[in-house]
C-alpha cells in the first residue's frame with residue numbers, strides 16, 4: 001500500500017502530503033517573512049517571554065523554548081489556556097500565536113495581556129487576532145493562509161526567533177537557518193511517497209507502528225519534538241499515541257515497564273540526540289535495555305544534523321511523514337480534523353466567545 005502512490009493520493013483527499021512536502025519551502029518563506037517584523041525599542045526591556053497558543057499554533061512556542069534554554073537569559077513560558085498567570089504584567093512580552101486568528105483561548109489570553117499592559121506581538125494568518133492588532137496598534141505578523149495550522153509550523157516557529165532577535169537575543173543566524181533548511185529539504189526528498197519503503201525510513205517506521213500504541217521518548221532540546229510526533233499521529237492518523245521525556249520518565253513512567261499489559265501492542269520510538277548530557281546518555285541506555293529485556297518493539301530515531309536546530313527540524317519532518325503514512329495505512333484522510341472543528345464551533349455557538357471578544361474590542365483602544 002505505501003508504495004502505491006495513486007492509492008495514497010486516493011486516501012489523502014485533503015492534500016496533507018503536499019502540505020508536509022511544503023515544510024522546507026515554508027521554512028525559507030518564514031525567514032523572509034520574519035524580516036518584516038520590527039518591534040518597538042522598549043520591547044527590549046521585558047523580563048520574560050510568554051507565548052500563548054493552542055495545538056498546532058502552540059508547538060512552535062515549545063520548540064522556541066527548547067532552543068532558547070541555553071541562549072536567552074529570560075524565562076520563556078508557553079500558555080495553553082484562557083488565563084494568563086499572575087506573573088505576567090507590563091514587563092512581560094506576550095506573543096499570541098493562532099494560525100486561524102480565531103482560537104478563543106488565545107484571544108482571551110491576548111485580551112488579558114492587553115488589559116495588564118503587557119508588551120504584545122501577534123502572529124496569525126487572519127481572523128480576530130489580526131483585527132484586534134490593527135485596532136489596538138499592536139505589532140502583528142501576518143502569515144500565508146491555506147495550510148492546516150500543524151503544517152504551517154515553520155511559519156509560526158521561525159518568527160519567534162525573530163521576536164527574540166528584535167528584543168536583543170539573536171538565537172540562530174540566517175546562515176544557520178539556511179543550512180538547516182537545506183538539510184530538511186534533502187531529507188524530505190527521501191521521505192516522500194515516491195520513495196519506496198525499502199529506502200524510506202518514514203514508511204518503514206509507520207509500518208512498524210501500524211496496529212500498535214506508539215510510546216515516544218525524547219529528551220533535552222527534543223522534548224517538544226516527541227510531543228509534536230504524538231500530536232501529528234493523533235491529528236493525521238486519528239490514532240492514540242503517548243510521549244514522555246527523560247530524565248523525568250525515570251521517576252514515574254518507568255514503573256510501567258515493571259508489569260506490562262498488552263506488551264505486543266506497544267512500540268517504543270526513541271528520539272535520540274548527539275547533544276545529550278552524559279548522565280542522560282546513561283539513562284537512555286538503561287531505559288533502552290529495560291525495553292529490550294521486556295521484548296517490547298523499539299525503534300531508535302537518530303535525527304540528522306550538526307546543530308540542535310537541525311536535529312529538531314529533521315526529527316519533525318520524519319515524524320510528520322510517519323504520521324502521514326500511518327493515516328494512509330489506516331485508510332483515513334490525514335488533513336481534516338472533524339472533531340476539533342466540531343468542538344470549536346459547538347463551543348462558540350453556546351458560549352458566544354467571538355461575539356464577546358468583538359464587543360470588548362469595540363470598547364477598547
Ligand code: PA5
Pocket residue numbers: 054055056057058097098099100101102103106148149150235337340
Ligand atoms: O492542528 C489543529 O488544527 C489544532 O491543534 C489548532 O492548531 C488549534 O485548535 C488552534 O487553532 P489555531 O492554530 O487556528 O489557533
